[in-house]
Ligand code: OGA
């Protein structure tokens with residue numbers, strides 16, 4: 192490649208990544224995820240680590256295309272079994288469906304039409320997924336927006352006294368309930384955070400790709416700060432969570448059909464607004480497998 196071409200390419204990729212203006216997130220424009228060459232993918236990956244969430248609009252992806260694109264980030268998890276005990280897509284265990292749609296009285300996906308509260312995906316595992324990619328096939332006319340929050344920004348905003356208090360703590364990430372409040376397959380529900388099943392991770396983690404520190408909260412329900420009296424754990428968690436919902440740390444995405452959003456599942460949390468259950472919302476999702484424990 193001569194110098195002129197490489198300059199043009201750099202400028203092109205720089206202008207094609209458009210930050211949301213919020214604490215996190217960027218839109219990558221003018222790309223087709225089905226035919227991304229290695230150079231463009233490298234630029235996309237760099238943007239992903241810089242902005243934590245990427246939006247790519249106007250895609251036309253089959254499940255196989257979604258799987259092929261997602262695999263470029265790493266090995267994929269198989270989707271967890273649904274609340275009703277079924278697999279989402281026969282023959283494609285990598286695809287998870289988020290939907291309220293019912294066929295013959297049976298939900299085709301997870302999470303219904305209610306609110307999905309702030310969470311990060313599957314942090315109750317010892318090695319949680321690196322990222323999740325969500326692709327919009329059908330979208331309700333209003334509602335069902337997804338918000339993301341930067342856990343770098345949340346950590347940075349803590350007063351230094353609070354940073355000192357949390358520095359060496361460990362947190363149990365509950366595995367009982369999903370973000371829609373449904374009990375996970377095969378789990379006996381319990382509401383004692385000290386004894387509920389889940390993985391224990393450092394409360395403050397360092398992101399392996401960026402080297403930046405982040406607060407790793409996972410989700411509020413049944414969370415427990417290991418070794419503390421329950422009341423003290425609850426009080427400190429409430430204090431930390433009071434930083435989460437601040438608009439200056441978040442970005443809200445209003446979906447259109449054909450949007451793909453991929454989020455860093457370690458440096459961000461997400462939530463979803465409820466929507467009218469008479470409307471249809473169908474999203475297909477993949478999850479990139481974790482390779483190491485948070486530390
Ligand atoms: C998810 C999730 C929210 C949404 O797929 O992990 O939380 O907007 N989805 O559907």
Ligand code: MN
Nearest residue numbers: 311312370461
């Ligand atoms: Mn989620």
